Amino acid sequence: MAIETAQLHRLAHLARLDLPTAEEVRLAHDLDALLGLIAQLQNAPVDGVRPMAHPHEVAATLRPDRVSESDRSAALEGIAPEMQSGLFLVPKVIE
Helix, strand or coil: CCCCHHHHHHHHHHCCCCCCHHHHHHHHHHHHHHHHHHHHHHCCCCCCCCCCCCCCCCCCCCCCCCCCCCCCHHHHHHHCCCEECCEECCCCCCC
16 A cells, blocks of 8 residues: 555644655655555464463462551551541641
């Protein structure tokens, strides 16, 4: 599929690109090559190929779920300006 100049200008307009005239031929050639690769991929035989999220069979290794920090709530409550029922009270900032 050959990219015409009008199509190239339309794509540049949609992408909000300032396309210099000197770049038009090179960009049209690059877009033709890209569309050719896409056409090849569309013709690839994929019957029976199952979709995958990753090309390798990798399983996530999980670590044991352990508590790694001590409970510091009593120390934090001690330095809080105001507390109510174990919750920090903060001033209202939205009216």
